[in-house]
Amino acid sequence: xxxxxxxxxxxxxxxxxxxxxxxxxxxxxxxxxxxxxxxxxxxxxxxxxxxxxxxxxxxxxxxxxxxxxxxxxxxxxxxxxxxxxxxxxxxxxxxxxxxxxxxxxxxxxxxxxxxxxxxxxxxxxxxxxxxxxxxxxxxxxxxxxxxxxxxxxxxxxxxxxxxxxxxxxxxxxxxxxxxxxxxxxxxxxxxxxxxxxxxxxxxxxxxxxxxxxxxxxxxxxxxxxxxxxxxxxxxxxxxxxxxxxxxxxxxxxxxxxxxxxxxxxxxxxxxxxxxxxxxxxxxxxxxxxxxxxxxxxxxxxxxxxxxxxxxxxxxxxxxxxxxxxxxxxxxxxxxxxxxxxxxxxxxxxxxxxxxxxxxxxxxxxxxxxxxxxxxxxxxxxxxxxxxxxxxxxxxxxxxxxxxxxxxxxxxxxxxxxxxxxxxxxxxxxxxxxxxxxxxxxxxxxxxxxxxxxxxxxxxxxxxxxxxxxxxxxxxxxxxxxxxxxxxxxxxxxxxxxxxxxxxxxxxxxxxxxxxxxxxxxxxxxxxxxxxxxxxxxxxxx
Amino acid sequence: xxxxxxxxxxxxxxxxxxxxxxxxxxxxxxxxxxxxxxxxxxxxxxxxxxxxxxxxxxxxxxxxxxxxxxxxxxxxxxxxxxxxxxxxxxxxxxxxxxxxxxxxxxxxxxxxx
Numbered sequence: 001x002x003x004x005x006x007x008x009x010x011x012x013x014x015x016x017x018x019x020x021x022x023x024x025x026x027x028x029x030x031x032x033x034x035x036x037x038x039x040x041x042x043x044x045x046x047x048x049x050x051x052x053x054x055x056x057x058x059x060x061x062x063x064x065x066x067x068x069x070x071x072x073x074x075x076x077x078x079x080x081x082x083x084x085x086x087x088x089x090x091x092x093x094x095x096x097x098x099x100x101x102x103x104x105x106x107x108x109x110x111x112x113x114x115x116x117x118x119x120x121x122x123x124x125x126x127x128x129x130x131x132x133x134x135x136x137x138x139x140x141x142x143x144x145x146x147x148x149x150x151x152x153x154x155x156x157x158x159x160x161x162x163x164x165x166x167x168x169x170x171x172x173x174x175x176x177x178x179x180x181x182x183x184x185x186x187x188x189x190x191x192x193x194x195x196x197x198x199x200x201x202x203x204x205x206x207x208x209x210x211x212x213x214x215x216x217x218x219x220x221x222x223x224x225x226x227x228x229x230x231x232x233x234x235x236x237x238x239x240x241x242x243x244x245x246x247x248x249x250x251x252x253x254x255x256x257x258x259x260x261x262x263x264x265x266x267x268x269x270x271x272x273x274x275x276x277x278x279x280x281x282x283x284x285x286x287x288x289x290x291x292x293x294x295x296x297x298x299x300x301x302x303x304x305x306x307x308x309x310x311x312x313x314x315x316x317x318x319x320x321x322x323x324x325x326x327x328x329x330x331x332x333x334x335x336x337x338x339x340x341x342x343x344x345x346x347x348x349x350x351x352x353x354x355x356x357x358x359x360x361x362x363x364x365x366x367x368x369x370x371x372x373x374x375x376x377x378x379x380x381x382x383x384x385x386x387x388x389x390x391x392x393x394x395x396x397x398x399x400x401x402x403x404x405x406x407x408x409x410x411x412x413x414x415x416x417x418x419x420x421x422x423x424x425x426x427x428x429x430x431x432x433x434x435x436x437x438x439x440x441x442x443x444x445x446x447x448x449x450x451x452x453x454x455x456x457x458x459x460x461x462x463x464x465x466x467x468x469x470x471x472x473x474x475x476x477x478x479x480x481x482x483x484x485x486x487x488x489x490x491x492x493x494x495x496x497x498x499x500x501x502x503x504x505x506x507x508x509x510x511x512x513x514x515x516x517x518x519x520x521x522x523x524x525x526x527x528x529x530x531x532x533x534x535x536x537x538x539x540x541x
Numbered sequence: 542x543x544x545x546x547x548x549x550x551x552x553x554x555x556x557x558x559x560x561x562x563x564x565x566x567x568x569x570x571x572x573x574x575x576x577x578x579x580x581x582x583x584x585x586x587x588x589x590x591x592x593x594x595x596x597x598x599x600x601x602x603x604x605x606x607x608x609x610x611x612x613x614x615x616x617x618x619x620x621x622x623x624x625x626x627x628x629x630x631x632x633x634x635x636x637x638x639x640x641x642x643x644x645x646x647x648x649x650x651x652x653x654x
Contacts, residue, residue: 139619146623153630153634157637162641165637165638165642166649168634169638176573177576179623179627180624183580184583187587187616190587191587191588
């Protein structure tokens, strides 16, 4: 091969595009919101198109085995950094781009002005997220985590007030320590195996001697500490509810996605390294993930019942969702994993919509507005009710109520929406996976998930009743189209996910089948040849 | 040499852990700095310890056991730069918190007696 097919370059676009657009935005004057928003939106749409294209390419058999490999700087796999677009990465990219578009449109009305540099930071956050989903190198994963976190530090503080600073201090401190732990894990793994390439690591793990295999397991456990801090597994996730409750609505919606990055990293590394064919290390840590996930679900469910305001409740909801996913990853098995990924899609979309919705419903009650009044004054934003920009939509309360109900149904896992389909298929797969007697942990997990659903429905109903049925205190807020449309779109996506469950499950079955064949993955990544120079081209290096 | 390095990493890291558990932001950031130094030493040592060995060879077909591993050196540089940047970011944040809350406690308010 002398020339790389141009479609292969699409793999690096989700990293480069937000980087370039974000960098271009920095010199633009703070006051030109329209231009920055336009650039950000264009970048978001392009990213979405590229992500969908990657998904079609990965699933359509364009690459052998559905795995596209991009060798950065043209170095062959274990030496250089390889970016890998398989079905799972492509799916996460589409999810990221979808939520990012909704959040961008939502923030256009007001939030991008409540502070400086919202749009560039948002682009850098997207770059970090996309990079973390695409990379196949542990140290490169660290770098993309840091890009993502550095942008999120800025965004969490966005709309600077005392509450955000207090929460942000803890969020940043916890994540800085987690980053250091990440580095220790990476260095232990390198010391044990001599490689940082995930596919190569998976291929080598069975060949390690007893002592090195032991060191590798220690390293992987330390690394998991860092991932699980991001993924908020109990007892590493105490930072999360405070951060969610104090972050501004658009940032909160992106934070929902960021906890999923931690879960994704665990899934990717564990299935590739400790999946089938890992020799003595096979199955290392899966039981711990199941138990930890179960503890997390319980913690989140109790937290949801105990929380009073919407943001905090959403935070605990995110904890329940990551706990469920971790338990499912630990449980392993193809059909269970496919249902888990379906649960990830539904719960992420619903949680993101819920974060945006909370901010809108808080306008029903006047005290909510006071919170941002100071920053709005500081940045001289006028929020006149008779503002001619945009038209208030009719039937706001009906819209808010219906969206709230839809989100609540998905989060709690009640019929008829996606949450129910996900939970039902999870139970079915877990019970079907053990025909000769279901182990106690599986029963425990099923019980906990039902309990968490009950807790969620109680907590959300209480919040809904207090918000929408509060006697005399309800005044329909004015909503703009640009605020209502993203929430509505995310809710409709949840409905579509339910209606098209068959198609989605087919895709997810192919995804998990690919994930479980870690040998093929390693062979594909390590076998990708670099582009050679044409024989006639001028001088060798 | 391994023992000396291991002990110094342990002492520095331990001091860092003690400091990040303290209530004032200055102690916290000093602790984070110390911990990141210790981590950098760990990364540096992970390619085994070498003395007076060049990391890169211009000619191929030479016994690689005679050379130091260049990768950890590259990694530690990246880690130093990233650690430096995030620490600077945290310092800015601390100054903001101090200005807004009037307290240098990590909770943003003085503990109630």
